[in-house]
Amino acid sequence: MGLFDFVSDIGKKLFNKEEDASKAVTEHLAEDNPGVEDVQVTVENGTAKISGVASSAAAIEKAVLMAGNIAGITNVNIDEVRIANGEQVANDDEFYVIQKGDTLWKIADKAYGNGAKYTAIVDANKEVIKDADKIFPGQKIRIPKSL
Structure with missing residues (x-):
């Protein structure tokens, strides 16, 4: 599906050490869940890898933006996210x-x-x-x- 680039030194600061990042970003997405069930995020070297089942392409896009607009995240990978209804990831937005x-x-x-x-x-x-x-x-x- 893809890898999305972000500026790492701007955005909401959720973690200080990379070992705390995966848990912090997963909790952030779960708090304001945009429509991704069983959402899990693994952060390694500034890349947030999201997994779960999205209700729509828009839900994936929102999850990407939520994770990418966190300080310390440079990329968001959604290869492990699938859409429940078979909709394609790309939409008009x-x-x-x-x-x-x-x-x-x-x-x-x-x-x-x-x-x-x-x-x-x-x-x-x-x-x-x-x-x-x-x-x-x-x-x-x-x-x-x-x-």
Whole structure:
């Protein structure tokens, strides 16, 4: 399925030592579970390898973003995740890396031609955007194509 790249020195700090990383990232995904049953994460050399059964392609994408937006994670591997209903992993949504000076309003205006549609971006990223006013450069989010 794939390997996704992230910036390792930004994001939520969940662990100090790599030996604590697997447990911390697994608990993080389980806390706000985006739809992946039996989720397990193994972290080694900055790569988070996720396993489990996803309810949809969107659930996998959310799990990837949740793990990848953690400080210390440089890659997320989803080769061990399968989708319960046989749906393909790729869907219409795209990933976007937040740039300095971005706001969700500006991103929505660029993506949809209407900044007020930023709430669709927040809804699609509720696992990684807890507060619409607290996004940061380098953070990776999903931009839903179908509203």
